[in-house]
Each structure stands twice: as structure tokens, then as C-alpha cells.
Amino acid sequence: MKELLSSGSGKIGAAFFIALVIISIGVIVAYPANFGLRYWSNPVLWADNPQVAPPSWTNLFSSEKHLETKVFESTGQAERLSEPGATRIVYRFNLNYAADEAPSFTSLTVQNVSYQDRPPIIAVTVQRPDGKSIGLYQLIVSGPRPGEQPPFRRYYDTPFRVQLSGEPNVASAVSDFLEQQFSLPISDQDLLVKGVDQAVFGVPDGDGGFKVLKGNYTIRVDTLLYNQSDSVGHLKYVVGGSVFGLLGTDTLGRDLSVGLLFGFPVALFIGLVTSVVTTFIGTVTGIVSGYMGGKTDTVIQRASDILANIPLLPILIFLAFIVGQNLFLIILILIAFGWPGLTILIRSMVLQIRSGNLVEATMTLGASKSRIMFRHIFPQTAPFVFATMIFSTPAAILAEASLSFLGLGDPSLPTWGQILESGFQNGGVYVGYWWWILPPGLLIVITAMTFVLLALALEPVVNPRLRRVQ
Amino acid sequence: MLVKRRVREGEGEEMIRLEDVKMHFTVRKGLFKTTTMKAVDGVSLKIGKGEILALVGESGSGKTTLGRLTLRLLQPTSGRILFENQDITNLHEAKLKMFRGRVQAVFQDPYSSIDPFMNIYQIVEEPLVIHRIGDEKERREHVYKTLEDVRLTPPQDYAEKYPHMLSGGQRQRVGIARALVLNPEYIMADEPVSMIDASSRVEILQLLKRLQETHNIAFLYITHDIATARYFSDRVSVMYRGRVVESGPSEKVIEKPLHSYTKQLIAAVPEPDPSNRFRERSVVETGSFDEDDADLVEVEPDHFVAGFKK
Amino acid sequence: MPMLEVRDLKLQYSSARGVVKAVDNVSFDIEKGEVLGIVGESGSGKTSLSLALMRVLPKNVHAYEGQVTLDGKEISSLPDEAFRKQVRWRQISMVFQGAQNSLNPVLKVGFQAAEPMLVRSKTDRREARKRVEDLFELVGLPREIYDRYPHELSGGMKQRVGVASALVLDPKLIILDEPTSALDVSIQAQIMNLLKRLKRELGLSMIFITHDIALSSDICDHLAVLYAGEVVEKGSAEQIFGNPKHPYTQLLLASVPRLKSDTDPKYIPGAPPDLTSPPPGCRFHPRCPYRFEPCDHKVPPQVKVDEGQTAKCWLNVESEKVKAKK
């Protein structure tokens, strides 16, 4: 331990390791169980994110200012107005628009509506900085079905989401708006092709296109309820940008930072479980083989000789392909083929220890075999074993990453390798989705490096001859 | 000269007896060929209670293997090993534990024969732990007393130290203390001083000698150095190629060696005498002894030589 | 004029625990055809001394100074490259302690012996081979050994190869660093006989380094006793063995178990000091039975006690004073 912290690389490695552990614990606590299948692989959850958007901080280096995704939700202050026979609830969302481009999309999501007799109406109006306003969209919640009893509940299980940018009704509303305000005749179809949001957040540039109109917008969402007990649970209005969050998104709009964070505990789990179990088996078999000699030794030696020489990756690929993509299977295989290498090393160490007189001396004292093996021989191999354990940790992480990269990762647990693979498969390398490719790779390298640094600090323990030189 | 006990073979009580013991090892030669290495090839010897027997020979003579056999660390290919007239040749490992409590060993290399990860106290205490002797307090007293016996004094100063903090001589004394703590009746000492500085060798030998006198311990002193054998032992057995070629009381064998190999061993010992440089030492080429396979003959009372023709 | 004069040779290493004063102001002379024994226990700096003479130094050298004169020429002032070309093996060669480890395991032993000729004097291969085979014969090895690898030879044979290859360039001086310590006593005797024969027949000068003072009497004409990096006593073999003046030499001699006399050997209590922090005053004083007032703080001078014999001990200073008063 002292050796570990006395060198520079040991200190850096230890600091990194602690950081890895803290992040992993945080992720385990914060993330829902079954994250991989229920959340990460569920496209509905990511629909409101822009797709393949680079990180928002790229704006700092870009001459053109990209729009960051803005999400407005019905949680803030609302204005309640009483009208004859109805209640009007008005949400005003203020948006200071400074980007040099139109939103990539806009969407409205409605959830948990319940009413007694008349279906509520929800309307979206955009009030622009030029004082003009567009009645963008109106939703009349679907009416009672035959035989259905009040209260009528709508959009509880599946929220109602409408992509305003692609909605024909919106297009026609905007078309009308352009006609009236700018005397610009443009058909609904053309508008849908050009992008409705360009017109909503811009002014015609005279060339048949639109120029972004910067300034303060207010998006007003009106909800009209016809009964005291009627309610609209949740409203969400999203202005989709072209940059997103800390680490951007992938083709499904998934927030890469969320997926990458989840990779921490998984990588640590793969690395540590594999190395700990491998080291344990390797050490025990090595000590037993070296100490007992005879038939036990021959059997262990032959088995480990053969297993240690099998090229791991092809077999790993084969098994993962044929038997199934399961993280535990992968770990099991890594262990099954990982221990023999250590067995061979430990065995030769034990033989060397045996060549001294300690074993004979202890035997003369009447010590049992297990006492000699684990009280006397094991402590002498322990520093080496510990260093090997650390050194073999990145190998397991890298092996899993490689396998994931070939598309053989466990789909229920997103790993860095899998994220990289989907980036590669989606042509990220050839079109330059660097934010999708670099961070997962970098995280793999940093995690592997952490253990390599620790191992490096332990090298003098393992190789005393080098210590003599320095 | 320290007082020597004159024990004629067969006199007094017997500690350990080997009867025509052979130890053969199989060595791989070719792909399928194996040959037999006869490390010990028919040796009989006795060690009486409280007697020091020196086993002298060069590397490869089988003296170390023979030493291991007297402790039953090895099971002989043939022959019998008796401890206090009880046959322990084929005793199972579990039953040997009692025997292990009564015989001990001191090894050549004080660096590799004690556990570098234990402190001195733990090393010396270990035999007591293994044999479940005494409670913690009794053990502590006994360990301290033993450390004093081997002159690691005051014991408190040494108890917490680790082997690498001690000099070679001190480490060897730790090895002796560990062998001594069970109050053994027999100790096999395999080259106990060959890796220790010349100026300290005699100190260790004197310590062993005193222990033999105060505790009446029998010793098998294995060495290549016939000069220390003369000083330290009551009797000497000379080994050559797995066999004993000459044995008898130390003075007799050394002052009047009969076997040519013994003679050569003696001639090869350098004496600090500057006139030596004007003459060559007599050297017999190894492999030129023709009496290898001959049996031991009692040439004079208690002095045995292989293949001696009167 | 002595063939080799060494004056105030000093070699220090830096280590994790501090500066190791391995060789500290060592001076001695060697006459032509004579063998000087350097006797010291482990850690007394005797191997460092041989490396210092050959100027084969490890990387962690802290200080290296002193004057070495060979045949009237000061070789210690030569630059490294010139020293390598002119002195090493050509004038001073060496036989190493462990024959096992001093031979390259992947090269044939004959080639290794011939290598200095081949590389340095551009001798042609056939000639070099003949020379080496002749030398092998001289040291009692069969000529065919030339094409063998080290692992195929026994320890004694390897040590003979070491002796033969030290002779290959006809050096003036051979340093023998514990040439027999790894060998069985009977093989040791054979090698010692070989060395004696070479000394007699070739008139070789040698430095014989050993921890075994008894063995040194077998070949050495003069002796220097080394303790904790310093020469504590030197003189002719007769003087050192017959009338040792330094307590360390006396006790070292007394610690040798004798085969042919009935005196009991004695030991020196304690252990040799750590060379990073040798004791003040006389370095031997903590183990010395005769120590008195000045020993623990004043370094004793090298005192001439007899013609050609000096000892570094306060006892001798006192007795010289007594003599002077008389």
C-alpha cells in the first residue's frame, strides 16, 4: 500500500480509481433498475431530444450559434381565468431566441387528462418578438367512446405527443399566418417540406426562404376545461435544438451522457469481478499445483498450458455469437480462459520458494499442508498476486469493449463499447460524429489507464530487479 | 578443546537408526527415457541420544538427502528408518506429527528458511501454535526464554523485528530458536554455518554445542568442511556418491583417515600456513575410487571403512 | 620499483540508504611475479576493489578517485576509452567469482575466451582458436571444449575456462576474485594447484581476493586485510600469519577451525558494519576486545610495525611510543 502511494503514477491511479468508484456508486443509486432495456433501449423516452446533436458547448467554438433544446413544462405558474361555463388555464413559456438557426423540431406532449362530459381543448399560440402571434395548434381531447362511463381518462398510459413541425394542421395555420402577415403565398405542403419552424421562428427573406427572427418569444398554451373536476395533468412543449447537453445525442436522440455514465459501474463490474475471480482461481491452483507436485501438478499444468494458449478473442466471439450475448457469460468465459496464465506464473514462483528451505523447515515443525501453502507460501506471492490482479483488470474491460464493438455486447446493459459500436455502425466515423465516438473510447482508455497506473506503481514490488537499478 | 563425549556406536541409548536406506529419484532424460539417480544408495547409520554425528561430503554426495531422510521429510525407496526403535518408515503424514514435535532442523540458508513476512516472535512461536502448546502467556514466556537461549538478548528487542533487519548470524540464531522451542531431542543441522561470515561461524557452532550439552540434544551435522566437523562432532561419517565410505570417532577418522576419499577431503582443507604456497596439495581425481561398491569393514574398534583390504 | 602501485583508491556508491563507502583510501603495492592476497569478509568491499582496479563501475557511482601506477605509468589518469583499450585485459585481466554467472550462456566458451583477441587485436579466427585451445590445454582442459556452451561444463571446468581466458592477451596482472568459493573442496584444491603452477611457470603477478584467510595462505606472498572498506593490516604472508598485529587479523586467524592442532577456534562477536555509516574512530572498535580510550573517536594511523608490515590500530601506535621511549 505504501509502495502504491509513494510514486506519482500510483497517486494519479488511486485518485482516478476513487473517482471511478464514486461515480459508479452514484449511478447505481440514481439509475432505475433495468435501465438498459426499459430506458436506454426505449425510443419513446428520447423522442423529444434532437438526433445526432453535438454537445451544446460546441457553440463556444462555432461562429454560428446553434440552438439548444428548450423544454417547457406545465409545472410553473399558471393563470386561471373563469369563463362562462369553463375554466381557462394559461401557461406562458418565455423563450429568448438567440440562435442563428431555426429549431430542428417543436413538439407538444399532453399527459393524464380526465374530464366529466365535454372534452377539454388545448391550444398553442406563439407570440413573436415582432408582436405578431400565430395560433399554432389546437387539440381537442378525444371524446367519450360508446358505453364509456365518466370520468373519462385520456393519455394516462401513453402520453399524447404531437410533432408540431410535421403536423399538417400546424402547417395550414402557419400558411394562413404568412399569407395574412407577410402576404407570402405558400402551400401547406411546401411549408412542411421547408420546415414549419423556420416560418414560426423567422421572417421571409424574400428569396422564398426564411431568416431567423431573434428576440423574446412567448409560447402560450391555453387549456379549456368545462367542469370543476376536469384536469390536464401534464403539458410539455419542446423547442428542439441542434446541440444537446454535455455530450450530445445519437441517432435515436438518446442523451449520450446518460448512457456513458451508466457505463462506469458496468465497466468496473466487468473488470473487477473478472480479475478478482481469475486471480483467486489462478493463485489457488498455482499454489496447489506447485506445492503438491505429482499427478495433481501434471493435470493442472497440462490443463492450464492448453487453456492459456487458446487465442481468446476468436473463442470469445464464437461463444458470444452462438450461445448468446450475456454479460455474465462473457465474464465467465474471460475467467475460464484467464486463470491459467496466472497459475503457470504462481506455480513457478512456488517452485522457487520451495527451492529455499522454508517449506522443509515448516514441514519439520509439523505444519499441515494447508498451513504451509496459505500461511507461508501465499504471503510471499501476495504482492505479485495483487499487482497481477490490478494489471489484469483493464484486460477484461478491453475484452468486453472489443466484443461489444463487434456487436456482441449484452443489450440489457449498455456499455461504452456498445455505444461506440452503434456510433461506428451508424457511420459516425465517416461523417464525423466525433462526440459519439470519442467519449466512450476515451472513458475506456481512462478506466483501463487507472489500473495500468496502479499496476505501474506496483512494478517495483513485482520486479525487484528493476528496483535495484533505480 | 571442548569436552568430547566418547560414545561408541551401539553404546548408550539410540535416537535414530537408518537401516540400508536407499533413496532413488527418477530423472527424465529423453522423450520417453528416464534414468534413476541414486541419491542415497544403501546407508546404515545410528545417532545416539545426545550425540553429534557429522556427515561430511561434497555437493552431490547425497548428504542432504540423507539428512532429510532422518527427519522423514522424504520416504525412502527402500530400507528402514527407526526413531527410538520405532519404525517410522511408512508412517502416514498425520501420524508423523508427534514425531515432528521431537525432531527439528536447522538449514543452510538463514535467508530462505524463515518466513520473511513474519516477525521474529511469530517465527519462533509458530511451532507452539502448530502443536497447540500452552496459552498465549505461557507461549510468550517460552518464546522469550528460547530467544535468550540463542543469545538474542534482550528478547523484547528482537521480538518485533523482521528477518531482513537482522544479520546473517542473527537470522541463523532465529532459525535455531525456532528449532529449539519445542525442546526437541534431535536436530538435523544442514550446513548451518556455510553461508555465515567466517568470523561468526564459530559463534553459531559454539551455541549449538552448548545447547547439545545443556539440553542433551542429538545432532546430525551435515557439512562439506571436515575441519568444523572435527571441532564440533563426536563421530564422523564420510559420504561419497550416495554411500558412506568411512565412519568413526572424529579424531580417529581425521587423524588416521583410511579411505582415499577421506584423505583427499582432509588434504583439500587449507590450513593458515604460509609455507603451503611452496607446495601443491595432493589431489585425487574424483571417479578414481574403485572401492565404491564395497561394504563397510570395521578396521579398528569403531572405525569403519568401505572396501578396505587389510 | 613495484609493478603496481595503488594509492588512496576510493570508490563510493550512492544507494537508497545513503553513500556506500565500499573502498576507502586503499593503498598497496605488488611486485612482479608476486601474489597479493586481499582478505575480507562479505561486505568489506573486496569485490568493489577489483572493479575499481578494472574501472568497470556500476552506474550509481558516487565517487571514484585514487592513483594507480602500472610499470611506472599512471593508468588512473587515462581517459576511459584509452583505459579500456590499453589496460583492460591487455595489462590487467580478471577471473570472476561465479564462473557460472561470468560466462555468457548463449555463446561458445572458446569464442568467449578468444573474444578479446578477435575484437581488439583483429587476430584472425584460426589463430585465435589455436591460442585459446593451447591455453585450454595449459589449464588442463581438453581442446574440444572450445565449441561447448557454458551449461555443458561442470563448475570446475568453467572456472578453468575463466583462468584460460584471463591469460589470452598475456596480461601483466590477473585479479582473481574468489575464484574457488563456489566450488567443492576437492575441485578447489585442483584450481589452487593450477594457479600455483601458472604462477611458478609463467611468473604471473596476481591479486587473490578471498574471504577465506586460510585459503589465502595457499598462494599469497603478501596480504592485505580488508575491514569495512579499509586496509587494516598488510605485510608478507609470514608476517601476517606468524605475527599479526591488528586485532582483527589476529581474531580472524583464531576463528579458523584447525585440522591439525588442538586449539579451539574463537569467534569475533558482532557483525561487520554497514558501509553507509561505518562507526567513528577505528571501524573495528565495536567488535574489538582490546579497545581503549582513543579507539571510538579517533581514526588510527597506518603504523609501520615491521619491515614491510603496517597495521592500522592504536595499540601499535602505543607500543611504538613505548619503543621510542626506550
Added chain:
Amino acid sequence: MKAARVLAVRGATLFGVLIVSLLLVIVVLGATGVSDRMIDSLVNEQVRGLRQSLAQTIRDPDQLERVVSEQRQQLISFYGLDRPWYTRLPDMVWRVFTLDLGSARTLKSFEGSTRVSDIVLERLPNTIILVTSALVISAVIGLYVGVKLATRVGSRLDRAMSYLSAVSYALPTWWVGILLILVLSFQVRLFPFGGIISAPAPQDPLARALDVIWHAALPVATLVVASVGGWAYAVRTMVLNTAQEDFVTAARAKGLPENVVMRRHIIRVAAPPILTNIVLGLAASLGGAILTETVFNWPGMGRLYFDAIMALDENVVVALTFMFTVLYVVSRFVLEVLYIMLDPRVRY
């Protein structure tokens, strides 16, 4: 004589490796029912051929069906599809051994053949070219840099290199490839994104060769970057260990010039352990080749592996797994022979 024994033992072990991997593959295939599927497709394929040839002679469709289904039954019992999978074990071993695995589901060889052996063997040279050139370049650079470092232990360069080699151990090969593409193909547009030759391929042989080298530059560089740091570090360690041996001191004492000491008494002696290190890294570099080929779309066995996985083509995956094991075992054996030539202690 001893050398023959050592070689025989190594050969036997490596043969054991081959057999064990083969058995592993076949048992897994059998136990998961995949081998049934594979044989089934083999039977279908032969039945299809049969039907076509029989259709020439037998006009009556009913009779044709009858004959075909008879033949089909024969084939099924011939291949043992009607028996449990483990009874077919020896037969399967032999079929994998001879790459007689029928035809691929969707993949085709460049010539258009669907036979698995055609597809796989055609790719073999491309992989060998890639791996060997990367191995040779890494070896040369690693040796040179490692020796340089060993002579300057503790210098700033040495420290930097030891960290760099640690980084290269932590770098996934394929990610290095991706980085190189991103920088040198996407940003700088210096090298092609992948493939082995431009389309259309140049006609002139020299231009063709240069074109291949231009395409190979990035994949080879990837493999080299991934392994060269480890190499240099291993060489440095071995050289340092050897440099501490007594015979090196002896060689210096003999007055040999430093370059002779380095070459003959250090590097020459350190060569066998360095070679051992290469042997240990061999499996990793083969694995690296699989991934690098995937990244660079290099038409070798590794890229084929990826394609076969994507196309769920079991026959091809099995054949490739076996081929990679063979490739590994063979190159291991070559290196073992080399080792024995380098180290006289094993030779006699």
C-alpha cells in the same frame, strides 16, 4: 536431443490447444442445436443440386418428389442428423478440420462462390499480410526504442516512454484505428477510409502495389501503435535485467567496446526472453487484427468475422474461429522453433 524433446512437448501442447478449441467449438455447436441447423442447410443444399440434376431425367413430378425425398432421407442418415449430436462428434471434427462446412447463408467470396472454404481461404492472405507487416514493424521499432531506453534508465525520455507504453496497453486497438480515420481520413483526408484497393483498381502492377500500401498504411499503423509501446517496454526490461548479469561486467572487464557488449552480451542473451514476450503478445495482436480489419473494412478474415456476425452466418463464424486458432497455433510453433535456435540451453 533435448531440443527435439522440447519441440515435441511444445508441439503436443499446441496440438492439444487446437483439439481443445475444436472440441469446444463443436460441443457448443452441438449442445445449442446449431450444428443440427448447419447440417440441415448442408442437406438442403445438396438436395437442391440433386433435384436439379434429377429434373433432367425424371419428368414425372410425383416420382421426382419421391426420389428426392428418398435421397434426402439417405443424406440425413448419412450426416447423422437423425442421431443425437454427440454421436456425430468425430465426423464434425473432421468436417471443421477440412473446412467442409457447406455454403454460407448470404456471404459470398470475391469470385461469387458461396462455399465456406472458398470465402475463408480467400481472405487468409490479406490477414497474414496485415499481421506480419505490423509485427515486423513493431518488432523493429520496439527493439530499437527499447534498447535506447535501457541505456538511459531514469532519464526523462525513459519515463515518458514508460508512461506511453502504459497508455498503449490501455488503448483498444480498434479505437486507435477510429481515431486515425477521424483525423487522417476525415479531417486531413490523407488516407482512404478503408478497403484494400481503390475502385476501380489501377491496372499497372506497381501502381496497384502502391495503392495497396496506401490503403494498408492506417490499419498497419493502428496495429503498430497498439503494440509498439508494450514491446519497447518489454525489451527495455529484458535488456536491463540482462545488463545486470555478471557476464556483462565480465565482458566490459575484457575491454570490449560498448557496442559489442550491448549487441553480443546483452541483446543476444535477452533475445529468447524477448521472443517469449512476443509469443505472449501474439494472441493479442491476432485479436487486434480482427478488430482493425473491421474498422478499416480490410477484406481479411477479421472483417469477414464481423460481416458473418452481422449476417448471422454460423458456418462462416465456425470456420473463422477455427482458422484463427490454426493461424495462432502455427505462428506459435514457428516462434518456438526460433526460440530453440536462439537459446543453446534448450538446444542441447
